[in-house]
Amino acid sequence: MALRNIMNYQTNDILRKKTRTIEKFYNRILTSLKNMAETMYNANETGLAATQVAILRRLVVIDVGTGSINPVIS
Numbered sequence: 001m002a003l004r005n006i007m008n009y010q011t012n013d014i015l016r017k018k019t020r021t022i023e024k025f026y027n028r029i030l031t032s033l034k035n036m037a038e039t040m041y042n043a044n045e046t047g048l049a050a051t052q053v054a055i056l057r058r059l060v061v062i063d064v065g066t067g068s069i070n071p072v073i074s
Helices: 027-042
Strands: 047-049 060-063
Touching: 027 047, 027 060
Parallel strands: none
Antiparallel strands: 047 060
16 A cells, blocks of 8 residues: 655645545545555554545545544535
8 A cells, every 4th residue: 555645734725625525436446545544544643534645535534443434424
């Protein structure tokens, strides 16, 4: 997997952009989620949104103590 750079809210406008919904789950989305989880754990965090790693999709990984999840938030 690949570690991604975590964007800083104060210096990166991508965090203010509107994200796209996930219409169909495919391998590229799964790869993004795995990369996000690896990045999250490497940074010793408990959650990470896709926009924080410059992915404009409605994805999030959260460690709830039993692994990571990707909830749908509307």
